[in-house]
Amino acid sequence: MSEPASADRPPYARYDFHSHTYLTDGNTSATAMWRYALQLRHEVLAITDHLGTEDPAPLLARLRSEARAWEDSPLIPLIGVEVTHVPPRKVPEAVRAARRAGAEVVIVHGETLAEQVLPGTNRAALELGEVDILAHPGLLTPEEAELARAHGTILELSGQRAHALANGHIARLALAAGAPLAVDSDAHAPEQLLPAELARxxxxxxxxxxxxxxxxxxxAPRALLKRVRRNP
Ligand SMILES: [Zn+2]
Ligand SMILES: [Zn+2]
Structure with missing residues (x-):
């Protein structure tokens, strides 16, 4: 039995690898997002703004410069991208460009029920084996869950209301396949960050x-963090 939650000591540490700023469609800065995450006593908050097939370097340079403010704090500020609405055949190129530009966390915007994401996006992300997290994959198939297991790609349970429609389906398939899962906020504003108890x-x-x-x-979050921090 886990101990009851208390305001002082949440039952689990909080790791969040998916959030946005006004550099894309969020409502505030990376600096502000990290400040609120620190207040919620997150261990990690990754900023993963949307990326298409454009040059990821300016976005990542900006995030890197803002992350420096938190280097001495208990919060680990990670920088990354969410490859979003890129045609499936272009996903590998976008993922690799982001890595080359210094993305610590690379997410792909999966086939959520809330939007028209191109079919084949989940598969392109999972076959690559270089994507850290497939976000909100919607009606994932058992074959896709098996690919996630084989490559250690985390399947996301989303804290965003619209993207959360398929969370139960994703959890069931991931458990059956033995694929890793994590809970991310996909926050576009500080108040959308998930406190540890809500993530639970x-x-x-x-x-x-x-x-x-x-x-x-x-x-699963700690394993990802370890992998991120091993990369130069
Ligand atoms: Zn997304
Ligand atoms: Zn997102």
């Missing part, structure tokens, strides 16, 4: 049993 409830609401919570809320 999002996981439970997706149908995860209590005994899988630590794997999703802490183990």
């Amino acid at each position: 409830k999002v996981a439970l609401g997706a149908g995860l049993p209590e005994d899988r919570l630590r794997a999703v809320l802490e183990d």
